[in-house]
Amino acid sequence: MQRSNLARNRFNHEGTMTTLRNSTNTNSFSSVDGSRTVSYINALLEDGSTFKWGGSQGTGANITYSIPGLNSSWPSYGPLDEQSNMSSVSTEVTSTFAAALNSWSNVANITFTQVNETSTSFGDIRLAYYNSMSEGTLGWSYYPGYLDFAGDIWINSDFDWSGDFLTDGSLGLSTLIHEIGHAIGLDHPESNGLTAGYDLSNTIMSYNEHPHAWVYDNAGGYGYVQPSTPMIYDIAAIQYLYGANMSYHAGNNVYEFDPNKPFIETIWDAGGNDTISISNFSLGSTIDLREGHLSSITYNVDSNAGSNDQDLYDGTDNLGIAFNAVIENATGGSGHDIITGNAVDNRLIGNAGNDILTGLDGNDTLNGGIGADQLFGGNGNDRLIGGYGNDNLYGGNGNDYLEGGLGNDILFGNAGDDQIVAGAGHDQLYGQDGSDTLFGGLGNDMLNGGNSNDVLFGQDGNDQLFGGIGADFLSGGNGNDILSGQMGNDVLQGQNGDDTLIGGLGNDRLNGGSGxxxxxxxxxxxxxxxxxxxxxxxxxxxxxxxxxxxxxxxxxxxxxxxxxxxxxxxxxxxxxxxxxxxxxxxxxxxxxxxxxxxxxxxxxxxxxxxxxxxxxxxxxxxxxxxxxxxxxxxxxxxxxxxx
Structure with missing residues (x-):
């Protein structure tokens, strides 16, 4: 089945910008908070200027909307005279339109209220069918302004605006969200001469399609996944105009997804302790908790789809996190996941699979779960648990706790005063910088204190202990151990077993124990x-x-x-x-x-x-x-x- 180009030409006619209604025109700007470049905000505003309902830039607005009928009033209408060939939308479209409005009020300080139209009154924003729209055009809308047609949205009556066309990920819902974006002040990035770096993965206002959005169904047809929310840049721009909705998702929320349902969306979360969970996914995904970044929640591409179709939907860049939204935690599935934290205290769980977990800033907790995992604590006082499998753990900066768990693990404390526990298996422990404490546990382990004054316990197994630089304490425990103080005034205790004690440089104290x-x-x-x-x-x-x-x-x-x-x-x-x-x-x-x-x-x-x-x-x-x-x-x- 040949793909349709309809989705690629969703919006090919837009209304013209009008002057503001109950507002003032703000000059061009370059910064929202004085610290972040906001070229992506400028890209979505007409000539970099602010056109909005209500008061000045950054203040909220109460906006009414209505659905015109046969007795509606149309004074001083626009140059296309749409009202002369209009018809009312269905209750199903009206319901979907309300959901599309909510997608904007969820993220911005906007209150939408539906009002009934009369012969003398109507809403700030109106939605109706236009019966003479050219083929292939889904709709257009007008920007905020003082004229009566400002904010009005017209959609093409030739399309079947019902059923699957109005569900999440559909072209119909995406069109309504897009047109509402214009009606409350947003522009296309292409209108400002910007194409590179702007597409449906980061703004629903773009003409450029998402690079990976074609879905092949098992019936042999192609569909196109559309965003079901405003995207990262849209949210930043609309919050610049109206301020953020700080009551939406302010509690402890868990964001979960259906592995069999394609989606493209962005999360706005106003507070709480929140989690992205893909524990029900079997394919490896990429979760990035940083604000303004995209994640890829992997979707299983049908084996019958063309192998050369690089733009097939596979979950690439299908989930965004809005700027200033903080998601604290992430849980992986049974695939090989890549999970990246952010600047706050994160809890990252890999579950099954060979996962890569990175905490970045904050005092993070990372648990690899089952599989050969790589854990990077980053900055902060982190807690890293390898779990089952042969894992590599890197504490990073800060005073970290590392535990290998089962398997033959390699653990690096890096900077800071770390506590490193091997667990079961034949493990390698490196304290590196800082005054570290290392525990070998079960198995034949190698412990290296590194720099500074370290404490090493071989515990069970035939272990090798190396103090490194500094005044170190080495205890072999059970087994036939090798203890080497290396540089510094060290204390070596072989304890049980046939041990070898090497003081090295410095004035050392050695006690072999039994054996x-x-x-x-x-x-x-x-x-x-x-x-x-x-x-x-x-x-x-x-x-x-x-x-x-x-x-x-x-x-x-x-x-x-x-x-x-x-x-x-x-x-x-x-x-x-x-x-x-x-x-x-x-x-x-x-x-x-x-x-x-x-x-x-x-x-x-x-x-x-x-x-x-x-x-x-x-x-x-x-x-x-x-x-x-x-x-x-x-x-x-x-x-x-x-x-």
Missing amino acids: NDTYIFGRGDGQDIINNFDVSKSLDTLLFGDDISNDQLWFSRNDNSLVVSVIGTSDQTSISNWYNGSAFQIDQFQTASGDILLSSQIDNLVNAMAAFNPPATGEVTLNNTDYAGLDTVIAANWNSAAA
């Missing part, structure tokens, strides 16, 4: 303290770095602690309470080359070295005198890997 633990100390690592306590007869090891040989280690006693120093440097590691019993001792010392020194041999070296002074700073090898006195003791007690 066969390994402490690693390298050149340049500072002055560490090991608090080892283990009564389970496990094998604990102090392993030295690649560039430290057995003859570069100096053993001494300091009160009840054993001190092992790297000669010629200030680097040393002290084992607290060494001399208070074997439970506090490390079972063996090992170099990177494999040389091993047992705890039972320590006193041999301590006693021998007590007779000598440690080499001075900068002397990284024993001098001949020291070597001659100690080489035999060192060789006898260190079990060389080369032997």
Whole structure:
């Protein structure tokens, strides 16, 4: 079936602008609130000027309307003399006309009141059929003014103004809304020489069709979806003229849609805590809660429709949010949704599917639900929950809470003092900037504190903990963990399991806990303290770095602690309470080359070295005198890997 061009030529004749009725003509303008460019408002006003009912720009109006009959009065009528060949519209059209008027009064400070026509009185706006309108023309209307025909609307009687032609999304309803727009002061953007960037996705006053509005039905025919409300730019312009209706949808509203019914509309919401929900949709949609932005609530295109029809209705740009309207929350469906918040505190729920949720400004709550989701908190103190699936969470700026949930998740705190919880699965946690607290939870997790002073808990599983920069606290928990303090004065606690503890740069405190633990100390690592306590007869090891040989280690006693120093440097590691019993001792010392020194041999070296002074700073090898006195003791007690 070939498409009709009727929808593309809805309005090809309009009335001429008249002077104002009970109003004044406002000069050209460039700003509504002093901060936002309003070229889109200028585009819908005649030559950028204000023509309206009632008082000055920004004030409301009480406007009457009526339906002419056979006994109506037509004094001083217009140049086309429409009243000479008119007829009255049906009650069905009258009802739809009232709904179209409401679509404007819902968004603007306008009150429409129907009055009965008499031989001497009639409404400010009148609606009637014109029986001599040219083929293809649906209607025209006149702008506000003091002449009697100002505000009047004429529609073509050749069309069947009934049934589906007057329902939401129909050409009939859209035509009435469009013509009312003229009758209360709006112009076409094309009349001001503007075409690019203006179409039915953002203004019902445009001649340009919506880029994605043709619907293929299962009967083999095409239809055209029309806007059923004023659109984003229309609402901005009419509110500029009359002010906003601040009582419409001022409560807590939920905006829901039928996945099987095409629509094009814009939401105006005056207040409350509101939600856009597409939980009943199975295809991935895009929801954008920012004022003045369009969303795409996806519609399933019939498989029999032409694959090359780029303008088929698929839900692209079918939902707008008016400027100054605030929608706080959004709920996705079972598809792969993209949901973007705004500047207030949003609650965004992805539900099933691989979703992308972005909070932007405000203290937001994001929940990915089922699927491999990506969550971006943005600015503010946000709460991000991955849910089921392998998710990526990005806290952004602010003090955020991130929870991976089930699955193998990757969590980034970004800036701020964040709390990051892995949940189940093998997760990766990155605190990044700020003083963060990281919890590994179940699974074999990797935790990286990043910058500042962080707290890391590996909890269950074989975890890897990296403190990063700052004075960090690392706790391995259960499992065979690797703890690396990296830079800063850190505290490392292995707890249960066979753990590896690496203090790194800075003066660190290390406690392996139970299990066969390994402490690693390298050149340049500072002055560490090991608090080892283990009564389970496990094998604990102090392993030295690649560039430290057995003859570069100096053993001494300091009160009840054993001190092992790297000669010629200030680097040393002290084992607290060494001399208070074997439970506090490390079972063996090992170099990177494999040389091993047992705890039972320590006193041999301590006693021998007590007779000598440690080499001075900068002397990284024993001098001949020291070597001659100690080489035999060192060789006898260190079990060389080369032997």
